[in-house]
Amino acid sequence: MIYSRISGTGSYLPDRVVTNDDLAKIVDTNDEWIVSRTGIRERHYAADDQDASDLALIASQRAIAAAGVNATDVDLIIVATSTPDMIFPSTACILQDKLGIKHSVAFDVQAVCAGFVFGLATADKFIRSGASKCALVVGTEVFSRIMNWQDRGTCVLFGDGAGAVILKASDSPGILSTHLHTDGSYRNALCTPGTVENGKVRGSPMLRMEGSAVYKFAVKAFEEVAWEALNVNMMKPGQIDWFICHQANKRIITHAARKLDLPDDKVVMTVDRHGNTSAASIPLALDVTVREGKIKTGDTVLLAALGGGFAWGATMLRW
Numbered sequence: 001m002i003y004s005r006i007s008g009t010g011s012y013l014p015d016r017v018v019t020n021d022d023l024a025k026i027v028d029t030n031d032e033w034i035v036s037r038t039g040i041r042e043r044h045y046a047a048d049d050q051d052a053s054d055l056a057l058i059a060s061q062r063a064i065a066a067a068g069v070n071a072t073d074v075d076l077i078i079v080a081t082s083t084p085d086m087i088f089p090s091t092a093c094i095l096q097d098k099l100g101i102k103h104s105v106a107f108d109v110q111a112v113c114a115g116f117v118f119g120l121a122t123a124d125k126f127i128r129s130g131a132s133k134c135a136l137v138v139g140t141e142v143f144s145r146i147m148n149w150q151d152r153g154t155c156v157l158f159g160d161g162a163g164a165v166i167l168k169a170s171d172s173p174g175i176l177s178t179h180l181h182t183d184g185s186y187r188n189a190l191c192t193p194g195t196v197e198n199g200k201v202r203g204s205p206m207l208r209m210e211g212s213a214v215y216k217f218a219v220k221a222f223e224e225v226a227w228e229a230l231n232v233n234m235m236k237p238g239q240i241d242w243f244i245c246h247q248a249n250k251r252i253i254t255h256a257a258r259k260l261d262l263p264d265d266k267v268v269m270t271v272d273r274h275g276n277t278s279a280a281s282i283p284l285a286l287d288v289t290v291r292e293g294k295i296k297t298g299d300t301v302l303l304a305a306l307g308g309g310f311a312w313g314a315t316m317l318r319w
């Protein structure tokens with residue numbers, strides 16, 4: 001039996017740190033509101049000359065180094081992003097070129113904030129089927145480019161960054177199970193509806209969100225998908241060592257953790273420092289926790305994410 005196993009993680013945050021007080025100078029908001037409603041204290045914004053593939057490149061190089069492999073060992077590259085460098089080619093193909101890899105297959109997945117979990121599930125299936133032996137899965141975003149600076153309800157929430165993992169074929173798991181869901185009837189609740197037509201932007205190219213509708217759906221979805229993953233693996237919440245939930249809002253993460261009876265010290269929280277980095281949020285939070293030396297061999301980790309679509313999912317894995 002072939003399984004897949006994460007053998008290295010990496011991440012990258014752009015240098016520019018933007019605090020809540022910085023944002024209060026350009027929109028009608030304040031640190032107290034942002035911290036109390038979301039837990040966010042600061043986020044990073046990419047420089048003008050940094051695109052999603054540039055952030056992804058550094059995160060990928062760090063994951064490749066941590067896994068002790070060469071870039072040329074990578075035979076599959078999956079990039080999750082909603083802020084691609086261009087309409088086409090895929091950000092994955094651009095990353096492949098920047099990494100100097102010729103022979104692998106590379107493509108993007110689009111599941112917004114759930115994109116990394118969708119990409120990881122896809123790579124897991126490639127490895128289990130024998131189609132890949134060493135996969136690079138990346139979440140990378142420059143959401144600062146699609147903010148509507150007139151909408152204080154959304155522009156304070158998001159940040160830029162990238163996270164990556166190397167997933168290798170292994171005799172033992174690794175990834176125990178993956179669970180993916182979508183419901184397109186909610187597609188207007190969280191979207192960036194603009195597109196390009198005859199050289200002009202048609203529709204709004206700025207992110208739009210019905211915050212409270214997303215909030216309500218997210219708390220229910222996280223609880224349900226966590227139980228789905230637990231039940232499939234015949235596990236109880238007490239067997240989870242680390243819960244890494246999509247870092248959108250501290251209140252949503254805390255609510256989900258409470259429903260699973262998880263103590264705070266098992267719940268990874270990076271939203272205060274990173275904001276919501278969409279597809280990058282889970283691999284960023286994972287890499288931070290790994291590099292802090294917290295996740296130990298044999299630990300059980302539950303990843304759960306939700307994003308526009310709605311698209312949501314979970315991954316149960318053994319470290």
Ligand code: UT7
Nearest residue numbers: 029030033037113152153156211212214215218248249307
């Ligand atoms: O990544 C994909 C998944 N995304 C999420 O999971 C996000 C889910 N949604 C949320 O996290 C929350 O709904 C928000 C953080 C977006 C909003 O929090 P909320 O507690 O639902 O606030 P609200 O939208 O109901 O707004 C409450 C009040 C309003 O004022 P009034 O109408 O009560 O006078 C807003 O105008 O807060 C006001 N407000 C702000 N005030 C200061 C909204 N944004 C701000 C702001 N600063 N930035």
